[in-house]
Every structure is written in C-alpha cells, then in structure tokens.
Amino acid sequence: MFSIIVLLSIGVQNLHCSSVPPEISRLNFFDTDLLRYLAENKKGNVLVSPASVKSTLSMILEGASGATEEEIRSALRLSPYKFEFREQLNIYLKALNVNTTGVVLQNANAIFVSKTQKIKKDYEQILRQVYYADIKTVDFSYSNNASDAINQWVNQQTKGLIPNIVQPSDINPQSESVIANALYFRGSWKRGFNPRHTRPACFHVDKGCLKVAMMELHHDLNYAFVENLRAHALELPYEGNRYSMFLLVPQEKTGLNTLLRDLPYMSLPQITPFMENTNVRLFMPKFSIDYSESMVGALRSMRVTSLFSKNASLPGMFENQTSEVNDIMHKVHMSVDEVGTVAAAVSVAVVIPLIEDGIQLQVDRPFVFFIRDNELEITLFEGKIEEPSVYVETAVLVVAVGLSSARWLRKQRSDESKEACFVGKATYELSTTMLQGYLDDDTNIAFSPLGYSAILAILAEGATGKTRNELISALHLPEDQNLTRKTYKDILERLKYRNEYKHNQPELKNFFYIYKNYTINEDYKKILEDYYLTDVRSIERQSSIEDFNSEENEPEIKEEAAPKTEEVSDLIQPEESNEQLFSYAVKDIPEKVYKPAKNIKEQIKLVKTTEDKKDIGDEEETMVAVEARNHARSLQVLNQKKDIASSISVNSVGDKSSKSVNSLMLIFNGMYFRGSWKKAFDKIEPGLFYKSSSEKKQVPMMKSRGNFLTGSLPDLDSEAILLPYDGDRYALILLVPRSRDGLVRLVADLPDTTLAEIQESLREEELEVSVPTFYVETTTKPVTTLAKFGVSSIFGHEAELSGISSKEGLFVQELVQNVAVRVDNTDASAASISASNVVGDIEAVESELKSLPLVETEGPRRFCVERPFVFYIIDRLEGLVVVTGKIIDPELQNDV
Structure with a gap:
C-alpha cells in the first residue's frame, strides 16, 4: 500500500516576463486540464496547486515503469527520455524557491518510508539531488506517531497555515510510504488596497446574496475583455512584478460553467498578450479559504488510472515490489486581504475576486483565478470561487481571543436561559x-x-384571542407559556439582584397598581409576582385632576401588604452630593430640562405649565404618567451623575364601557442603569459636531486611542463601534452614517439588519476614537408606532383582557415611557473641560483642523462620531437592547 500527501502554502508577487523555455511551456497544459476536471459539475469553491500536484507526480514517475509511467508522463506532457524530463523539472523546481522583497516562495518535498521497507539507492539519490527531498523513516503500525511525524513536517513547511494533513485513521499499518510536497507562497501587492475603503458588500450566489468584505482599488492595471470567454480578465501584480494574480470574471452572473468549459480553448497564456494597461476601479472580496480534495478522480479523468489499481508498476522505488497508490490527498489554505496573499496547500488551489476597468468591474459573482510566475509562466495556484468566505485577519490575535470570549458568553447564556x-x-x-x-x-x-x-409581556399574560395573538407574534413568545415565564423570570431576577458586574448593575422592577374598588384575578396576580417579579398594590387617588391643585389633598397609597425593606432597597442607590432627580415633563419631545418637583402636586403644576393641551383625556394621561413616576421616585430611582440610563414605562388600563377617562389600573416599570467604561477615555477636548451638512456646533469630545471593536455596515451605509462598560457584559454600540445627512436613511434601512449581524461584523482594530458626551431625556407615547409593530387591538374597544380582571371591557388607554441617558467620562481621571469652556470659538477649532498636514502620518485610523447617530445600550450576554435612541444634537444636562 502506498500513500501520497501533497501540501501547499502560497504568497504572491510578480516579476518581469521573459521568454519561456518550451519544455516548461508544455507542462502548463496539465494545469488547465486539472482545473477543468476538478471543477466540472461541482458546486462550491475549488482551489488547487498544479505545481504541488506536478511535483508529487514527478517523484512517483521516477520510480514508475510500463503503463503507469506512460500515463503520468503523458498527463504532464514530459519528454519520454528521463534525462530530458529531469532537465525540465530541474528548471521548474528551481523556480519554486524565491525569497525577494515582498515575495517568499518555498517548495519542499519529503518521503516518509516504512521501517519495514527499504528504498532503492538510485531512487534515493534522485530524490535528494533533483527534488531536494527529505527522506524520513516512520513506523506506520503506530498510526498516532506516524501521523504526528507527517503533520509536524507539514506544519513547519507551511509556516503553520496547515497544521495537519492526515489523521491517525488515515494511516494504514500496511502502508509502505507517504510522499509529500509542500508549497508556501506569501506575497505583497504591488499596489495595496486601502483598508479604509473596505466595506461589506453582496456577492451573488445561487441561494441569494453572501455578505463579504469588499476591497477597493483604483489604479492602472492590465485588463482585457475576452470575447471568446465572455469574461473580464485582470492582472493584479505582486511586488517585483514576477508574480501576479489573474482574475477571469464572467460577464453574466451565471456564466461560470460556460467559462470553465471554454477555458481549455482560450487558456491564460493565450489571453495575456491581449491585455493592456487600463485605468481600473476594482472591487474584490477579501477572503480566507481552506479546501481539501482527493486528486484521484481528476487524475483518472486525465487517464492516469493504473497508478491507483493493482496493476500499478512502481519497481524503481523500493527493494520490495510496491502494490499501488491508494490516494493523493491535496489541501490548500489561502488568505487574500488588502496587503497581499498567503497560501498553503496539500493539493489545493486559491481564488480571488476582482472588478472591472473603465466601466468598473465588480467581482460580485463566481469567478476563476490563477496565481502565476510570469517569468516562466508557471501556474502556482488556480481555482474557481463560488462562495468567498468572510475574511478573518489571522495577523490580529486579539480578534481570535475576542471571538473566543463571545462564544463563552453564548455558552453561559445557553446554560442559564437557553431560549432567552x-x-x-x-x-x-x-x-x-x-x-x-x-x-x-x-x-x-x-x-x-x-x-x-x-x-407587553405582562399584558400578554392576561390577554386572550386576537389581542394575545398580536402580543405573542410581536414579542416572539414561544408556544410553551412556562418557557416564556421562566425566561422573563431569569432576566428580571438578574436585573433585580446585584451580580459580579459591580459597576454596571441595570435594575428593572415592575409595578401593578390597582385603584380602590377594583380587583384583578388572583391567578394573574400570582403569575405577575412569581414570574415577572411585579409589585402588585392597591392604591387610592382623587377622582379628578383638579383635586390635586388643592393644598390639603395629597395622594394616599394603601398597600395590600407593606413592602419589605429589602425589596424597596433594590432600587435605592448610594447618595451623592450632586444627586439629581429626573424632571418628568410629559411631552413627546422635551425642549428643556426642568428642576425636579418636590411632590406630585407640584409635578402636575409643572406639567400644566409645559402643556398647552386642555383636553380631559390628555390631562388624565398626564396624571397617569406623573402618578406612576412619583411612586417610582419614592423608591429613589434617581438620575445620579454616574447614571447611564433610567426609564419609567407607564401603562394605563381603563374601562371602555364607562364614559369616565379615569384609568382603573396602572402597570409601569422603573429601570436604573449606572456604570463606568471598561477603559476610560484619555481626555475630553472641544470638537465639531455637524447637526446637518450645513449646521455645526462645538461640543465636548471624549478621545482615546486603543483597540476597539468596529465594522463597516454597507447595507446601512454606516460604520459601527462598540464601547464596553466595565465587566464586558454591557456595551454601548454607536451606528454612525457615512454622510452628515445620512441618519434618516440609516434608520429607514434598519429592518434589513439584525443586532446579531451588526455585532458579527465587528473586528478589533486600533483606532483614535472621538465620541461626543451627551445627555438625552425623552417621553415617548408609542401607541401609534406599536400598531406597526403588530400590536393594536389592545388599545381599542376590541381588546380582550379577561385574564386580568373579571370586569368586562378593559383596554389599554395609553403607554408612556420616560427615559434619560447620559454618556460621559465622569469616572475617568483624565482632564476634562467645563460646559462654559465648550462654547468657544468654532472658527478656532476649524482653523486647528485645517492646519493638520494634508498627508496622513502613520498611525491608527480615526473614528470620529461627528454627525447624528443611532445608539444602543445592550446586554451582550442575553442579546437584549436595554436602551436605544438617536442623537441629533449632543447636549449635557447641567447640574441643578
């Protein structure tokens, strides 16, 4: 039994062309045949190194005779005289070892011989002198040791790109030898792609659109449109010009099979003379691909058959007669990015996409590629790319570490709340x-x-019929109601109790208030208390809003049971000297931040001074919001200086059979989020923020330099950055449009992108980051918006809420929420500026910017949030959006 392993690793470069010896030119016919038979009628990527396969077959040819020798020699187009084809191969093999500026090409051969077998001296001499092969003895009866020896050699020769080629199960104890070839290639582009222009884009595949990282290059390149193939041909040279990558991109998106069929009649050596220097704007995906395939099928199609049968004739190799070759294994790894190409193979090929000239060529469809030695016209790698994988930069170790951490987080989530x-x-x-x-x-x-x-989940528990179905659909609630309850309980328990993330403790508590003389179903009450950790209370209030204007009347709370001290303390935060209360002015968009009210009566007066509406329904709605907020304030849900976000969601449940607008019940929650950055910003300096393309202002900018997770989002025409809070569980994500007026388009396109896709697009990169400090407080009333979310019947007379109370005709009158978000650098010891310092001379800032050098110095890329943006505060562990919003004009709340 005889096994062969081929290993290849590549990097790319180009040299000036010269005349090609005919004995080398004849070898190139094998390349096109190999690609055609490997790719024919097969879906997916195909990567192959003809140079690696030819080296392996040549070493076998040295010991072959009869039909076996004839078949191999014919397939390789070699001379029938061994001294002549050795001369051919000597020229060929010398060309596979190059080490110059920008390019490294190394070819290595080895034969692993069984300790029970003896290699013939003449054959050993040829392998050492002509093929520069290593000859190693192994014991195939110990498959683990044998596979380790082979894989160590492979790993060393491919610079770690292919750590293994065989498994212990691949080793036959009866094997006599394993022949291996490794080809390593690393090259830098002569004209590199600018990483700043790389962005996600669509690559068309059979099943639709595959998102890839598309590089961009605008330069003079050799280009031709090949009419016979109906394809664009483009050359991308590596440093030194000896090595190049050639792209053949079909004109039609479905034209790859036709291109492969016609390629033998119009091969690469016939195409290159027609290529001319042309101004090209190229879009080409970067990728990292691993490919492995047995060469037996393709070689049989090329009429190399006896080698793999009992009729194999290999008398020149060993003292004992060898039976047959059972397999030729081929494996290739290739990475293509803005800098260049790195490849490794065990019988593998590499592919790279490209884009058009003049009339811009977009490599957004399956294509064929070649990596070639232009001086000798030797094809090192070739293949077809149907599905370029998403590229991962192997040079950035931290990225791998980050992905590992993310997986750990997901594992934790699945352990604790599998369906969250x-x-x-x-x-x-x-x-x-x-x-x-x-x-x-x-x-x-x-x-x-x-x-x-x-x-909404609390309401779904009491809803029936159409109302419940709408809530289930909108909230993606599972059919298993117990699973819904358990999941929310897991989440709310983590938000209620303090955990190991000491500086970042979002806390959410639910309240259900029932006005006197009304009741809720006991089963419903128990579900709220047990699973939604809801504080259910009975309260008294005055019959009309005018009663609150009286000095002697104050609202009274009568609780079914006095709240436990530890429950109330859940939302109590440590006091600070600059402690501030929220100003709960109930407006859709607050224009001013007011000083906090001392009690509910004063709060209502404050609201009435800011609202022009006199409608009784609006007054009742205002009273509902204020009343609930006052209760939350009594639990000290405070907007302290270090708060990240705090919110009050209020839901008023009324009776549709009554003409009174007074609500019967209040459902609301209070959310408190306070934290500090994982890494504080280095400093705060004045900077420009463009509210639009024509309006700008000066704001405090937090600035820092370091490694951040960032990514391009071409479908949203924007960029994203993730800023983690201490503990890494919670983070702030900013989506920044590429244009100053791009926020509307960004928000309009959001439904086409998920939060998971945004996070998956992020890669670690060293950046100089500038982010404006901001404070925003908003009251939202989303009844109209929720109708687009699929929730509408609960707000009308068709509401079905019989699970909440036996009283008929309940419906939700209003849903109101007040949220305040603060993003600053309060916890940092870095130098900062006061609000008065910020309102400086904009022209001075612009003058400083204009004085910067026109040519950028070496350093990290700048990520400046200088235009309106969208933000998310997320729980990375559970994939929850805690707070979100958009910032048009960053402002900070002044201390009161």
Missing part, C-alpha cells in the same frame, strides 16, 4: 419600530425597548 434569544429579538425589533416612528423628528430620542417589552 426571543426576548433579545423582540427588544431589537421594537427599538427599530420605535426609531422609525420618530424618523422625521429632528430632536434627540431615547427609550427602553426592554421596559416596553416587559410591560
């Missing part, structure tokens, strides 16, 4: 719907999708 993903999906979709509801609003917006979803 439906809550995360609902919070993101709800955030998108809400943002689109304020699409044309030109002010800052902030709200808590998690707060809204918790209240």
Whole structure:
C-alpha cells in the first residue's frame, strides 16, 4: 500500500516576463486540464496547486515503469527520455524557491518510508539531488506517531497555515510510504488596497446574496475583455512584478460553467498578450479559504488510472515490489486581504475576486483565478470561487481571543436561559419600530425597548384571542407559556439582584397598581409576582385632576401588604452630593430640562405649565404618567451623575364601557442603569459636531486611542463601534452614517439588519476614537408606532383582557415611557473641560483642523462620531437592547 500527501502554502508577487523555455511551456497544459476536471459539475469553491500536484507526480514517475509511467508522463506532457524530463523539472523546481522583497516562495518535498521497507539507492539519490527531498523513516503500525511525524513536517513547511494533513485513521499499518510536497507562497501587492475603503458588500450566489468584505482599488492595471470567454480578465501584480494574480470574471452572473468549459480553448497564456494597461476601479472580496480534495478522480479523468489499481508498476522505488497508490490527498489554505496573499496547500488551489476597468468591474459573482510566475509562466495556484468566505485577519490575535470570549458568553447564556434569544429579538425589533416612528423628528430620542417589552409581556399574560395573538407574534413568545415565564423570570431576577458586574448593575422592577374598588384575578396576580417579579398594590387617588391643585389633598397609597425593606432597597442607590432627580415633563419631545418637583402636586403644576393641551383625556394621561413616576421616585430611582440610563414605562388600563377617562389600573416599570467604561477615555477636548451638512456646533469630545471593536455596515451605509462598560457584559454600540445627512436613511434601512449581524461584523482594530458626551431625556407615547409593530387591538374597544380582571371591557388607554441617558467620562481621571469652556470659538477649532498636514502620518485610523447617530445600550450576554435612541444634537444636562 502506498500513500501520497501533497501540501501547499502560497504568497504572491510578480516579476518581469521573459521568454519561456518550451519544455516548461508544455507542462502548463496539465494545469488547465486539472482545473477543468476538478471543477466540472461541482458546486462550491475549488482551489488547487498544479505545481504541488506536478511535483508529487514527478517523484512517483521516477520510480514508475510500463503503463503507469506512460500515463503520468503523458498527463504532464514530459519528454519520454528521463534525462530530458529531469532537465525540465530541474528548471521548474528551481523556480519554486524565491525569497525577494515582498515575495517568499518555498517548495519542499519529503518521503516518509516504512521501517519495514527499504528504498532503492538510485531512487534515493534522485530524490535528494533533483527534488531536494527529505527522506524520513516512520513506523506506520503506530498510526498516532506516524501521523504526528507527517503533520509536524507539514506544519513547519507551511509556516503553520496547515497544521495537519492526515489523521491517525488515515494511516494504514500496511502502508509502505507517504510522499509529500509542500508549497508556501506569501506575497505583497504591488499596489495595496486601502483598508479604509473596505466595506461589506453582496456577492451573488445561487441561494441569494453572501455578505463579504469588499476591497477597493483604483489604479492602472492590465485588463482585457475576452470575447471568446465572455469574461473580464485582470492582472493584479505582486511586488517585483514576477508574480501576479489573474482574475477571469464572467460577464453574466451565471456564466461560470460556460467559462470553465471554454477555458481549455482560450487558456491564460493565450489571453495575456491581449491585455493592456487600463485605468481600473476594482472591487474584490477579501477572503480566507481552506479546501481539501482527493486528486484521484481528476487524475483518472486525465487517464492516469493504473497508478491507483493493482496493476500499478512502481519497481524503481523500493527493494520490495510496491502494490499501488491508494490516494493523493491535496489541501490548500489561502488568505487574500488588502496587503497581499498567503497560501498553503496539500493539493489545493486559491481564488480571488476582482472588478472591472473603465466601466468598473465588480467581482460580485463566481469567478476563476490563477496565481502565476510570469517569468516562466508557471501556474502556482488556480481555482474557481463560488462562495468567498468572510475574511478573518489571522495577523490580529486579539480578534481570535475576542471571538473566543463571545462564544463563552453564548455558552453561559445557553446554560442559564437557553431560549432567552426571543426576548433579545423582540427588544431589537421594537427599538427599530420605535426609531422609525420618530424618523422625521429632528430632536434627540431615547427609550427602553426592554421596559416596553416587559410591560407587553405582562399584558400578554392576561390577554386572550386576537389581542394575545398580536402580543405573542410581536414579542416572539414561544408556544410553551412556562418557557416564556421562566425566561422573563431569569432576566428580571438578574436585573433585580446585584451580580459580579459591580459597576454596571441595570435594575428593572415592575409595578401593578390597582385603584380602590377594583380587583384583578388572583391567578394573574400570582403569575405577575412569581414570574415577572411585579409589585402588585392597591392604591387610592382623587377622582379628578383638579383635586390635586388643592393644598390639603395629597395622594394616599394603601398597600395590600407593606413592602419589605429589602425589596424597596433594590432600587435605592448610594447618595451623592450632586444627586439629581429626573424632571418628568410629559411631552413627546422635551425642549428643556426642568428642576425636579418636590411632590406630585407640584409635578402636575409643572406639567400644566409645559402643556398647552386642555383636553380631559390628555390631562388624565398626564396624571397617569406623573402618578406612576412619583411612586417610582419614592423608591429613589434617581438620575445620579454616574447614571447611564433610567426609564419609567407607564401603562394605563381603563374601562371602555364607562364614559369616565379615569384609568382603573396602572402597570409601569422603573429601570436604573449606572456604570463606568471598561477603559476610560484619555481626555475630553472641544470638537465639531455637524447637526446637518450645513449646521455645526462645538461640543465636548471624549478621545482615546486603543483597540476597539468596529465594522463597516454597507447595507446601512454606516460604520459601527462598540464601547464596553466595565465587566464586558454591557456595551454601548454607536451606528454612525457615512454622510452628515445620512441618519434618516440609516434608520429607514434598519429592518434589513439584525443586532446579531451588526455585532458579527465587528473586528478589533486600533483606532483614535472621538465620541461626543451627551445627555438625552425623552417621553415617548408609542401607541401609534406599536400598531406597526403588530400590536393594536389592545388599545381599542376590541381588546380582550379577561385574564386580568373579571370586569368586562378593559383596554389599554395609553403607554408612556420616560427615559434619560447620559454618556460621559465622569469616572475617568483624565482632564476634562467645563460646559462654559465648550462654547468657544468654532472658527478656532476649524482653523486647528485645517492646519493638520494634508498627508496622513502613520498611525491608527480615526473614528470620529461627528454627525447624528443611532445608539444602543445592550446586554451582550442575553442579546437584549436595554436602551436605544438617536442623537441629533449632543447636549449635557447641567447640574441643578
């Protein structure tokens, strides 16, 4: 038994062309045949190294005779005289070892011989002198040791790109030898792609669109349109010009099979003379691909058959007669990015996409590629690319570490709350719907999708019929009601109790208030208390809003049971000297931040001074919000200086059979989120923020230099950056449009992208980051917007809420939420500036910017959030959107 392993690793470069010896030119016919037979009628990528396969077959040919020798020699187009074909191969093999500026090409051969077998001296001499092969003795009866020896050699010769080629199960104890060839190739582009221009794009495949990282290059390149192939041909040279990558891109998106069929009649050596220097704007995906395939099928199609049968004739190799070759294994690894190409193979091929000249060629469809030695016209690698994989930069170790951490987080989530993903999906979709509801609003917006979803889930527990179905569909609730309850309980328990993330403790608590003389079903009450950790209370209130204007009347709370001290303390935070209360002015978009009210009566007066509406329904709605907020304030849900976000969601349940607008019940929650950055920003300096393409202002900019997770989002025409809070569980994600007026388009396109896709697009990169400090407080009333979310019947006379109370005709009158978000660098010891310092001379800042050098110095890329953007505060562990919003004009709340 005889086994052969071929290993290849590549990098790319180009040299000036010269005349090609005919004995080398004849070898190239094998290349086209090999690609055609490997790719014919096969789906997916095909990567092969003809140079590696030819080296292996040549070493076998040295010991072959009879039909076996004739078949191999004919396939390789070699001379029938061994001294002549050795001369051919000597020229060929010398060309496979190059080490120059920008290019490294190394070819290595080895034969692993069984300790029970003896290699013939003449054959050993040829392998050493002509093929420069290593000859190693192994014991194939110990498959683990044998595979380790082979894989160590492979790993060394391919610089770690292919750590193994065989498994112990691949080793036959009866094997006599394994012949291996490794080809390593690393090259740098002569004209590199600018990484800043790389962005996600669509690559068309049979099943639709595959997202890839598309590089961009605008330069003079050799190009031709090949009419006979109906394809674009383009050359990408490596440093030195000896090595190049050639792309053949079909004109039609489905034209790859036709191109492969016609390629033998119009091969690469026939195409290159027609290529001319042309100004080309190229879009080409970067990728990293691993490919492995047995060469036996393709070689049989090329009429190399006896080698793999009992009729194999290999008398020149060993003292004892060898039976047959059972396999030729071929494996290739190739990475292509903005800098160049790195490849490794065990019988593998490499592919790279490209784009058109003049009339811009977009490599957004399956294509064929070649990596070639232009001086001798030797094809090192070739293949077809149907599905370029998403590229991962192997040079950045931290990226791998980050991905490992993410997997750990996902594992933790699956262990604790396996199905919690439906809550995360609902919070993101709800955030998108809400943002689109304020699409044309030109002010800052902030709200808590998690707060809204918790209240809607509570309502779903008491809903029936169409109302329940709408809530189940919108919130993606599973059919198993117990699973829904367990999931929300897991989430709310983590948000209620303090955990190991000491500096970042989002806390969410639900309240259900029933006004005197009304009751709720005991089963419903128990579900709320047990699974939604809801504080259910009975309260008294005055019959009309005018009663609150009286000095002697104050609202009274009568609780069914006095709250436990430890429950109330859950939302009590440590006091600070600069402690501030929220100003709960109930407006759709607050224009001013007011000093906090001392009690509910004063709060209502404050509201009445800011509202022009006199409708009784609006007054009742205002009273509902204020009343609930006052209760939350009594639990000290405070906007302290270090708060990240705090929200109050209020839901008023009324009676549709009554003419009174007074609500019967209040459902609301309070959310508190306070934290500090994982890495504080280095400094705060004045900077420009463009509210639009024509309006700008000066704002405090937090600045820092370091490694950040960032990514391009071409479908949203924007960039994303993730800023983690201490503990890594919670993070702030900013989506920044590429244009200063691009926010409307960004929000409009959000439904086409998921939060998971945004996070998966992020890669670690060293950046100089500038982010404006901001504070936003907003009251939202999303009844109209929720109709687009699929929730509408609960707000009308057709509402079915019989599970809440035996009283007929209940419906939800209003849903109101107040959210405040603060993003600053309070915890940092870095130098900062006061608000008065910020309102400086804009012209001075612009003058400083203009004085910067026109040519960028070496350093990390700048990521400057200088235009309106979307933000998310997320729980990375559960995939939840805690708070989201958009910032048109970053402002900070002044201390009161």
